[in-house]
Amino acid sequence: MPLVSALAASHAPNILLEPGREWEDFMNLHYSMAPQGSASRPTLEKQKKLRQDAEQAFAVLRADLEEAKPDVLIVVANDQFVNFFWNNIPTFFVTTADEVEGQFTRHHFHYRNHKDLGKAIVRAGMDKGIDFSFGEHIELQHTQNVPLYFLLREPRIPILPIYVNTWVDPAPSPRRCYQVGELIREVADNSKERVAILATGGLSHFPGSPRIGEIDESFDHKLLEVMRHGKGRSLVDYSVQDLLQAGDTEFLNWMVVIGAVGDAKAAYTAYMPDVVATGWGFVSWKL
């Protein structure tokens, strides 16, 4: 079966935190790195509106995903010092566990992992010159859990977490991430199952940086426009430094999905800067 659905969505923790005290906690912690960011805190009313808008965007993505009737959902995300530390940072990592689980505040997540598809991707990579790391245990974190809460709350199908190092220097190039996406597409097209893929993260934000609170909205809008026109291939010429400057290194996760969809035009895009830290972005491609 071919790839049947492709999605991309932000994974900012405050999307799933409750407006009010939990958002305030989140801001208090992050602004301890940059007190000036605190000047632009959204009101409770604004927080609730953002949550509502995000839920609507996720509802579109969830409807597209369900309509495609996938047998498995590949989740391309980055680690943030949960599974990987400075003793070993994989550039690309494929999960070959039987099951995966994790916790986000009140919410527990537990899925079967599609290790056969994972191994098929690792083997195909070795044939084509992309040598993935792989391993049999990972803990799901907000980079997967936030979008999964809205898109696949009930574990009806297995998932397959794939990690991209967007998090520490040196990160892979957008071109390399695109090539990984092309490889995944090839494996999916040769699979007997219906494969869907989700990229998480972004868009512009500067976590743990003195620039926390800045959002490069114009850069984000440019990325979304490129995707709407089916010109994602042109983004391979960006450097990691370009993305870093715009606070968009997690867009490397998205580049994998862009490589998987090729020249397909995004059918749906939505964008809402959360005022706190992150330009929330949402995209669906109908394949």
Added chain:
Amino acid sequence: MSCYHLSRLLFDLKMSEAVYQRSLKDFEAVIADYDLSAEEQDALRSGDPRKLRQLGVHGMLCLYIKRLNPEFRDNIYWQQK
């Protein structure tokens, strides 16, 4: 100069409940368990993530020092990863 051990302590503070609980009781004893320079030890004692960042620690790991600050101990952030 690598700040591996400093980063490791901060990582353990978030990921290891045992290290966190020990740190609440006797942070000096925990600091002594890691191979740290005097400057790194002082930055930890300051509790200021910005000072840790100046020593080369990844920004997100720097924030984990706030887990020891009484004002931040009940922060919702520690209930997710």
